[in-house]
Amino acid sequence: MDSSTATATRGLTSAEAAARLAGDGPNTVSAPAPRPLVARVGRQLADPLIALLLVAAVVTALLDDLPDTAVILLVVTVNTLIGVVQEVRADRAIAALDQLAAPTARVVRDGADQILPAARLVRGDLVRLEAGDIVPADLDLADGQRASFDESALTGESVPVHRRAGDEAGAGTVLTSGRATGLVVRTGAASSLGRISALVARTRPGPTPLQQRLAALGRVLGGTAVAVSAVVFALGVLAGEPVARMAITAVSLVVAAVPESLPAVVTLALALGARRMARTRAIPRRLHAVETLGSVTVIASDKTGTLTQNRMSVQQAVTADGTRYTVSGTGYSPDGEVRRDGEPVPATDDLRDLARAGLLCNDAELIAPAGDRTDWTAAGDPMEAALVTLAARCRLDPASERTRVPRLAEHPFDQATRRMTTVHALSDGAFLVVSKGAPESLLDAGPDSMLLDAAAELATDGLRVLAISAATVPTLPDPADPPALRVMGLVGIGDPLRDTARDTAAAFEAAGVRLVLITGDHPATAAAIGAQLGILAPGDPVARGDLGPLTADDIDRARVYARIQPEQKLDIIAELQRRGDVVAMTGDGVNDAPALRRADIGVAMGGGTEVARQAAELVLVDDNLGTVATAIGEGRRIYDNIRRFLRYALSGGIAELLVMLAGPFLGMPLPLLPGQLLWVNLLTHGIPGVAMGAEPAEAGVLRRRPRSPQESVLGDGLLRSVLLGGLCVAAVVLAAGVTAHQLDRPWQSVMFVVLGLAQLGVALAVRATPGPGTKRNWSLLGAVAASAVLQIAGVLLAPLQSLLGTESLTLAELSACAAVSLVPGAALRLTTLWSVRRPADT
Numbered sequence: 001m002d003s004s005t006a007t008a009t010r011g012l013t014s015a016e017a018a019a020r021l022a023g024d025g026p027n028t029v030s031a032p033a034p035r036p037l038v039a040r041v042g043r044q045l046a047d048p049l050i051a052l053l054l055v056a057a058v059v060t061a062l063l064d065d066l067p068d069t070a071v072i073l074l075v076v077t078v079n080t081l082i083g084v085v086q087e088v089r090a091d092r093a094i095a096a097l098d099q100l101a102a103p104t105a106r107v108v109r110d111g112a113d114q115i116l117p118a119a120r121l122v123r124g125d126l127v128r129l130e131a132g133d134i135v136p137a138d139l140d141l142a143d144g145q146r147a148s149f150d151e152s153a154l155t156g157e158s159v160p161v162h163r164r165a166g167d168e169a170g171a172g173t174v175l176t177s178g179r180a181t182g183l184v185v186r187t188g189a190a191s192s193l194g195r196i197s198a199l200v201a202r203t204r205p206g207p208t209p210l211q212q213r214l215a216a217l218g219r220v221l222g223g224t225a226v227a228v229s230a231v232v233f234a235l236g237v238l239a240g241e242p243v244a245r246m247a248i249t250a251v252s253l254v255v256a257a258v259p260e261s262l263p264a265v266v267t268l269a270l271a272l273g274a275r276r277m278a279r280t281r282a283i284p285r286r287l288h289a290v291e292t293l294g295s296v297t298v299i300a301s302d303k304t305g306t307l308t309q310n311r312m313s314v315q316q317a318v319t320a321d322g323t324r325y326t327v328s329g330t331g332y333s334p335d336g337e338v339r340r341d342g343e344p345v346p347a348t349d350d351l352r353d354l355a356r357a358g359l360l361c362n363d364a365e366l367i368a369p370a371g372d373r374t375d376w377t378a379a380g381d382p383m384e385a386a387l388v389t390l391a392a393r394c395r396l397d398p399a400s401e402r403t404r405v406p407r408l409a410e411h412p413f414d415q416a417t418r419r420m421t422t423v424h425a426l427s428d429g430a431f432l433v434v435s436k437g438a439p440e441s442l443l444d445a446g447p448d449s450m451l452l453d454a455a456a457e458l459a460t461d462g463l464r465v466l467a468i469s470a471a472t473v474p475t476l477p478d479p480a481d482p483p484a485l486r487v488m489g490l491v492g493i494g495d496p497l498r499d500t501a502r503d504t505a506a507a508f509e510a511a512g513v514r515l516v517l518i519t520g521d522h523p524a525t526a527a528a529i530g531a532q533l534g535i536l537a538p539g540d541p542v543a544r545g546d547l548g549p550l551t552a553d554d555i556d557r558a559r560v561y562a563r564i565q566p567e568q569k570l571d572i573i574a575e576l577q578r579r580g581d582v583v584a585m586t587g588d589g590v591n592d593a594p595a596l597r598r599a600d601i602g603v604a605m606g607g608g609t610e611v612a613r614q615a616a617e618l619v620l621v622d623d624n625l626g627t628v629a630t631a632i633g634e635g636r637r638i639y640d641n642i643r644r645f646l647r648y649a650l651s652g653g654i655a656e657l658l659v660m661l662a663g664p665f666l667g668m669p670l671p672l673l674p675g676q677l678l679w680v681n682l683l684t685h686g687i688p689g690v691a692m693g694a695e696p697a698e699a700g701v702l703r704r705r706p707r708s709p710q711e712s713v714l715g716d717g718l719l720r721s722v723l724l725g726g727l728c729v730a731a732v733v734l735a736a737g738v739t740a741h742q743l744d745r746p747w748q749s750v751m752f753v754v755l756g757l758a759q760l761g762v763a764l765a766v767r768a769t770p771g772p773g774t775k776r777n778w779s780l781l782g783a784v785a786a787s788a789v790l791q792i793a794g795v796l797l798a799p800l801q802s803l804l805g806t807e808s809l810t811l812a813e814l815s816a817c818a819a820v821s822l823v824p825g826a827a828l829r830l831t832t833l834w835s836v837r838r839p840a841d842t
Contacts, residue, residue, distance in 0.1 A: 011108030011126040020122035027121040027137050027187035040088070044080040055251070067803050071675035072252075078682055103613070105136040106379050113365040113379040125184040129175045130363060130380065131412060132612065138191045139169045139182030145410045146178035146480075178412050179363060213713055214266060214642075221650070225257040225657065232660045239669035249660075252674035257657050259649035259685055266642055269693040273638040281606075281621040282631040289617035292601050293635030295706045296513055298581045299603075299628060300572065303519045303529055304382065304464075306586050306605065306625040307504075308495035312382045314390040315463060316492035318454045319350040327393055332366050332376040332385055334392030347394035354489040355394040357470045358387035359401055361422045361434040366398065383464065386493050387436075405432060411479035415565060417441055421479040426472065433482050434470045439490065439522075442467040448487055455490055455522070462528035463492035464521055497532055504626040505533045511632060512705035514581075518561045518569060526562035535559045550575075569595035582706070584628065586620075588612050603628060629702065637697035639707070643718055644766050645692045647725065651824075652684055652759040654726025659733050659755065666738055668747065673805045676752045679794060683787040684759040691780040692763065699771035724831065728824035729758045736820055746807035749795045753809065753817045756791035760784050761825030765832070 012020075035043075045054070057072040103118045108126040118136035121127070127139060129147075141147070141163055148160035151173045160176045163169055169182055170192035188194060229250040236246035270291065274284040284290050301307060311332070317325045325345075329336025338347050347355070364380030366388050378385030388398050405424040408431070413420040419437025426432055435442060439455040455465045469485035477483055498504075508515045515535055519526050523542050530536030536559055543550055543558035545568045550561075555575040564572075569585070573595055576583050585592075585599035593615040596602030604616035605623045613619050620627050656677065663671030672680075707716065714722070736754045740747035763784055770776070792814060795806045809817070 010111040012122070012124050013110055017109060017120075017122050017125065020124065021120060024122060025188060026119040027184075027191075028119045037084070040084045041080055044084060045076075067675060067805060070803055071678050074682070078686060103134060103136060106130075106133075113367060115379055121184055121187055123184050123187060127182055127184060128379075129169075129180045129182070131175055131177050131179070133175050134614065135169045135171055135173045135175065137171050137184045137188075138186035139180075140185050141165050141167050141169055141180055141182040143182075144178065144180040146412060147175060147180040148177045150174040150176045179410070217713065221257070221259075221653070222254070225254045225653070228257070228657045228661055229253045232664075235661075235664040236670055239664055241670055245670075245674070248674045249670065249672075249677070252677040253656065253660055257653035259646070259653060259689070269638050269641055272693070273634055277618075277631050277634050280627055280630045280634070281624070282627045283619045283621060284617060284631075285613075285619060286617045289601055290635055290638055292582065293584070293618070293628075293632050294639045295582050295635075295708065296584045296601060296632060297706050298514045298516060298576050298583045299508060299625070300516050300518050300569070300576070300583060300585045300599070301625055302586055302588070302592075303517060303521065303526070304495055304588075306620070306623060307497060307501045307517070307529065307533065309498055312386040312464075312493050312495045314386050314491045315494040316458060316461075317351060317354060317390070317489060318451065318458075318492075319348070319354055319489040320451070320487050321350065322450050322454065323348075323350070324454070325351055327390060329389065329393055332378050332389050334366070334376070334389065336389075336393035338394065350489070352394050352396060353470075354468060354491070355387075355391040356396060356401055357434045357468045357488050358436060358466075358491060359391040359396065359398055360405060360407070360424055360432070361420055361436045361468070362387050364388050366392070382495070383466075383493055387466075387491065390491065408476065409479045411482075413437070421482050423477060423479050430472050430474055431476055432470060432472055433477055433479070433485060434468070435482060435485055436466050436468045439465055439467040442469050442485070443487060451487060451490055456524060458490065458492035459522035459524035460528060461492070462525055462532065463494050464525055466491050466493065497529070498624060498626070500624070500626045502532065502534055504629055505535055507626075507629045507702060511629070511702040513632065514559075516559050516561065518564050518572065520564055521562055523562040526560050530560035566592060566595065570598055573598050580708075584618075586625065586628075587616075588623075633697055633702045636701045636706075637695075638693075640698060640701070640768070641693050641695050643713065644695060644768070645689055646713065647718060647721055647766050648692065648759075648763050649685055649689060650722045651725030651729060651762050651828075652680075654722065655729035655733065655755065655759070656680070658726060658730035659737075659751065662730070662734055663737070666734060667741060668737060668751075670748075671734075671737060671751055672748065672755070675804045676748075676794075676806070679804055680752070680756045680759070680791070683756055683791055684763070686787075688760065688763050688780065688783040688787055691777065691783040692766075694779055695768040695777050696770040696774045698768050699774075721828070721831070725762055725824060725828050728827050729755070729762065732758055732820045732823050736817065740813075745813065746809065749806040749809055750813065750817060752804070752806055753791060753795055753814065754821050756794075757788060757818060757821035758824050760788050760791070761821050762828060763825075765825035765828040 054076060057069050057076070061069045104115050105118045105121055106128045107114050107116050107121065108128065109116075113128065121137050125137075126142070127136065129135065135149070142165060144164045144167070147163050149163055149169055150160050151170065163180070168185070169175075169180065171186075171194070172192070186192070232253060233246045233250040236249065237243055273290050277284055277290065304312070313329060313331070314327050317327060319325075323340065326339045327336055328339070337344050338351065339345065362384045364378055364384035364387070366385065367377045367379055369375060378388070391398055391401065405426060407422055407424050409423040411421040417437070418441040419435050421433065421435045424432040424434070439452060443452050443455070445452065451467070455467070458465045467490055468488045470488050471483060471485040473483055505515050515533070517526060517530050517533070517535065519529075521529075523544055527536060527542050530540075530542070536542070540560070541554075541558050543554040543561045544563050545561065545565055546563035550568060550571055552575055555572055556579070561572065569592070573583050573585060577600070582600045584601040584603055585595050586603040586605065587593070587596050588605035592612050596604060596612060596615040601618060602616035603618045603620060604612040606613070606619055606621040618628070618631065656672075659671050663669070733751050733755045737747045737751040740750040763780065767777070767780065794800045794804050795809050795814075801807065
């Protein structure tokens with residue numbers, strides 16, 4: 001056997017692969033170069049508000065107003081620094097997610113199937129593909145069984161193209177049907193998709209829906225601030241203030257009143273929230289998924305792997321004569337025991353023939369323990385792996401059986417016929433045909449009625465039931481149109497519910513999220529699982545996709561759907577969305593991709609097909625639906641923190657506008673100087689605002705109803721709270737200023753101190769109220785304390801007095817300022833507590 005033939009059957013050795021990987025590099029497209037520091041700084045300085053400040057700095061410098069010039073440049077420098085740091089942190093968080101979501105490939109190394117990161121593929125690797133897999137590198141196909149590829153990623157042509165042995169499959173194309181193996185001929189940037197991927201990698205994602213809504217809000221706030229500042233400018237000029245100073249004041253007021261750090265805070269909150277989700281084994285592939293998760297109202301889940309352990313095993317088998325066997329064992333280990341009537345028995349010839357047929361009509365491989373891994377695993381479909389394990393537990397050697405009866409042709413599983421058929425060569429020149437599929441697709445109601453009854457009993461026990469048929473024929477048949485086959489028997493495949501599945505269903509119910517089960521299983525199997533989960537009560541309907549099109553009434557009433565075709569999932573999702581629900585849909589197969597894209601949040605299983613993962617917004621690494629509940633809580637926490645920042649920042653902005661607008665009518669022509677406004681803005685909107693994004697989740701975040709996606713970001717009482725906070729801060733600032741003015745004290749410095757401290761008090765008032773044992777956000781407390789010290793330093797330290805135009809205050813005056821500054825925060829906190837408790841009281 002020459003080296004090329006050996007490679008085509010046993011793959012490369014680990015040593016050969018390591019050498020080629022070192023020589024050629026990983027099978028990845030070079031990541032785009034990080035944005036240069038100069039470009040990042042330029043992006044920050046290009047912000048319209050920062051540009052206004054730079055113009056103001058030039059004007060003050062020309063007027064020889066050096067203190068104001070210094071303050072403006074300080075604000076620009078600090079804001080730019082914070083913006084650059086936030087952008088770098090967000091980019092790093094997103095890059096880390098890309099690494100976590102990297103695709104995998106099924107590769108033959110050292111003669112055994114392995115699941116490896118696609119980045120580790122090298123030239124000469126033997127890759128196995130099943131329907132739904134994305135081709136990880138350019139392949140020279142060694143085998144193609146009814147293999148059709150979607151090549152739209154390369155050619156734009158949406159019609160699948162048939163490929164056979166000797167053809168090439170390009171990286172990035174999708175095997176939509178059939179099965180194939182191929183040798184890697186080009187990797188990374190040298191592959192056919194390399195050039196396209198390089199272009200895509202340089203394309204930055206657009207803003208999320210939330211960012212777009214906040215940008216629109218920012219434009220409204222900016223317009224309002226400009227209008228109020230124009231009024232302040234006119235009032236100041238009429239009161240005799242210099243035009244230049246009032247112009248600088250108006251610009252400073254616009255900058256101070258609009259939370260210009262909001263976009264950066266939102267991006268960072270989403271990116272870091274996505275990283276936190278990833279640590280819980282839920283990887284958001286798009287940032288907007290983090291936000292949308294918080295408003296999900298329906299989760300449409302499949303069964304296998306999400307609600308169950310995805311460790312499928314044949315628990316019962318029924319041979320053609322009706323004899324029933326139970327099979328024990330753990331996971332995919334070949335160790336197990338066959339029992340009949342409760343007594344251990346050796347596998348009979350009929351049972352071995354049934355197990356052998358299931359092994360041959362099968363593409364899965366068992367992977368023995370190796371290295372640090374102590375348990376058996378599987379490559380391929382878990383259900384097929386369960387059939388391979390059954391053969392091993394019946395004392396058949398899978399490799400020897402497959403070698404003795406080699407496969408010649410196959411018709412992969414077809415959703416329409418609900419069966420898979422393979423053709424094998426026998427040593428006497430005849431051919432063995434094997435089919436496996438749904439009992440109703442292989443059994444006849446008359447002669448096989450006994451087995452149909454047995455299938456119904458197995459399904460009632462919550463098992464997934466497959467029928468297996470076989471026949472020996474003298475001539476090579478077409479597997480797409482097999483001859484009449486003899487029924488070998490049934491297998492009942494069990495996949496136990498996860499230990500947390502029922503608790504997960506209850507958690508969704510408490511969170512106002514409706515869990516529905518959508519499966520292709522037998523109605524009795526689906527009903528049994530629904531009852532175990534607690535989502536199906538006795539007498540509740542089970543919607544069936546095999547009885548005709550589902551009606552709106554079916555979808556409205558049902559919590560469990562059985563015998564559902566992939567295209568019917570689209571109908572279910574569309575009807576739920578028409579009713580106003582926000583739908584998260586789980587899936588793992590190539591046929592699930594359209595439904596995953598149609599849903600508001602597509603949730604792919606980490607162990608599913610690459611097509612499903614690419615179509616989804618969220619990938620569950622552990623295939624556990626309970627992880628979605630955690631992710632929903634994280635999404636709600638992030639959205640709460642964004643609203644918390646808005647409540648804090650907009651309250652301060654409104655307060656500044658009101659103070660500057662009302663001051664002249666109270667005998668204070670210019671309540672605050674431009675430098676003082678910018679200093680307050682710097683201390684309040686800077687580090688405290690960023691730290692607010694790290695607030696923990698509120699207690700009971702998963703025990704409240706999801707928010708409506710149509711709800712404004714300022715909805716649900718937030719606008720009222722913002723206005724109340726702004727009025728309260730403005731009232732105490734003006735009251736303090738008027739009192740100091742009447743007492744002939746430095747009223748402007750008093751207003752400056754009270755304005756800054758009152759806003760910081762609001763930051764503490766809007767903090768989250770986490771549940772017991774939750775770690776507090778000490779960074780916010782530290783940021784508020786540091787800002788408060790700097791705010792007071794502005795009236796105590798001579799250099800800052802010269803810079804800001806403030807005057808010294810006595811200890812008694814500072815104590816009075818601190819005391820009145822607590823009023824707005826206390827009022828807001830009491831209002832929040834009252835609004836939280838009121839629903840329980842009424």
